[in-house]
Amino acid sequence: MSETPSPLGPIAIQFALLSVVAVGGVNAVTPEIHRQVVETSHWMSSREFSELFAVAQATPGPNMLIATLVGWKVGSWLGAIVATVAVVGPSSVIVYTVSRLWDRFRDLPWRKVVQAGMAPVVVGLIGSSGYILAKGGAADWRGMLVVAASAILIWRTRLNPLWMLAGAAGLSLLGVV
Amino acid sequence: MSHTPSQNPAPPDPTELELFTGFLGASLRGFGGVFVMGRRMLVEEKRWLTPDEFVEILGVCQFLPGANIVNVSVAVGQRFRGWRGSLASLAGLIVAPGAISVGLAALFLHYAFIPQVSRAMGAVAAAAAGLVIGTAVKMAGPLLKQDGVLAIPICLGTLIAAGVLHWPLIVVLLVMAPAGAALAWVRRAR
Numbered sequence: 251m252s253e254t255p256s257p258l259g260p261i262a263i264q265f266a267l268l269s270v271v272a273v274g275g276v277n278a279v280t281p282e283i284h285r286q287v288v289e290t291s292h293w294m295s296s297r298e299f300s301e302l303f304a305v306a307q308a309t310p311g312p313n314m315l316i317a318t319l320v321g322w323k324v325g326s327w328l329g330a331i332v333a334t335v336a337v338v339g340p341s342s343v344i345v346y347t348v349s350r351l352w353d354r355f356r357d358l359p360w361r362k363v364v365q366a367g368m369a370p371v372v373v374g375l376i377g378s379s380g381y382i383l384a385k386g387g388a389a390d391w392r393g394m395l396v397v398a399a400s401a402i403l404i405w406r407t408r409l410n411p412l413w414m415l416a417g418a419a420g421l422s423l424l425g426v427v
Numbered sequence: 428m429s430h431t432p433s434q435n436p437a438p439p440d441p442t443e444l445e446l447f448t449g450f451l452g453a454s455l456r457g458f459g460g461v462f463v464m465g466r467r468m469l470v471e472e473k474r475w476l477t478p479d480e481f482v483e484i485l486g487v488c489q490f491l492p493g494a495n496i497v498n499v500s501v502a503v504g505q506r507f508r509g510w511r512g513s514l515a516s517l518a519g520l521i522v523a524p525g526a527i528s529v530g531l532a533a534l535f536l537h538y539a540f541i542p543q544v545s546r547a548m549g550a551v552a553a554a555a556a557g558l559v560i561g562t563a564v565k566m567a568g569p570l571l572k573q574d575g576v577l578a579i580p581i582c583l584g585t586l587i588a589a590g591v592l593h594w595p596l597i598v599v600l601l602v603m604a605p606a607g608a609a610l611a612w613v614r615r616a617r
Contacts, residue, residue: 271597273604275494277559281589282596289593301548304555305532311454311524312461314494318525319532330529334521341493342501346513348491349484349502363615365490367607370578371600373566374585380560381590387552396550400557405564412458418554422547 257293258325258332265317265336272341274372276314280379283320284386293324300387308415314338392427439475441507443515449473450500450519461496461520469503476503496520577614581607 264286272279287293306315321333384397400414421427449468457464469476488498500520504512538544570578585603588594
């Protein structure tokens with residue numbers, strides 16, 4: 251039944267697998283989505299990927315919207331639904347199961363060590379997300395300046411991130427960047 | 428037999444619809460991630476969870492795969508209304524933002540032939556990349572303060588493996604997570 255040439259099957263399988271290993275959230279999985287969608291499957295260019303990511307960031311809602319948008323770009327509305335269900339479903343089933351067995355999970359002695367060891371891995375993954383997205387999104391040195399300015403603002407201030415996105419659009423329309 | 432019923436309010440008991448609308452509201456107010464708004468909604472506005480209960484749920488959710496706020500919505504839904512509650516919370520969190528983001532992306536692609544629109548989108552993409560880099564730097568701060576000997580090699584190793592060498596995620600995790608846990612184990616007594 252599933253012998254169709256559409257990319258929905260591969261999208262569903264890849265995102266469902268990602269869902270199970272998505273420790274650290276979707277920002278940490280972005281390098282892997284980029285690798286599969288841009289480098290392995292050639293469904294879009296690196297620039298298009300960075301643009302979709304920007305749309306996901308500019309939309310209210312959880313960061314996993316990047317998966318929805320990749321699905322939409324590759325397979326329209328059905329693709330968006332398939333990708334969203336695939337990326338949210340398996341991890342949610344795990345969380346649902348664990349939350350029914352809450353107390354047994356809470357005090358596992360090795361949880362602290364594993365979590366302490368995982369934290370720098372997650373930070374490294376999020377850093378590489380930013381690096382890959384910047385390579386796709388910043389066309390020249392002015393783009394790099396926008397990357398740097400936005401990174402410093404989110405790091406050093408409590409500004410709502412929407413201001414950085416809107417500011418970049420505004421500066422571009424004014425011809426500054 | 429308390430004479431001050433106001434000190435013992437009824438335990439929270441949200442229905443499926445309330446879970447759906449609660450997470451929908453938090454989601455639509457959450458730009459750049461719903462985590463902050465989700466906590467505010469659960470702990471401060473609806474008081475479905477105490478601050479301690481929130482931290483406890485979050486601790487387990489961070490340990491499991493998936494986006495934190497998505498996991499929290501499933502766990503909170505389960506706690507109050509079983510699997511129907513999980514579905515209601517999850518739907519509230521993702522359906523409307525998903526539709527909005529697809530609408531925005533379609534709008535952008537429709538006008539992408541205009542050079543100014545395409546250039547502006549490039550600038551926004553650069554800013555979005557900067558947000559992710561800045562977030563990583565922000566998260567690295569406390570780790571460095573806590574234990575730089577653990578944080579620096581594991582962070583940099585992961586950054587190079589995933590960002591430069593483009594290793595598949597599963598390989599990165601299989602190499603770096605045990606390395607990080609082993610290093611944390613060795614240095615736990617400090």
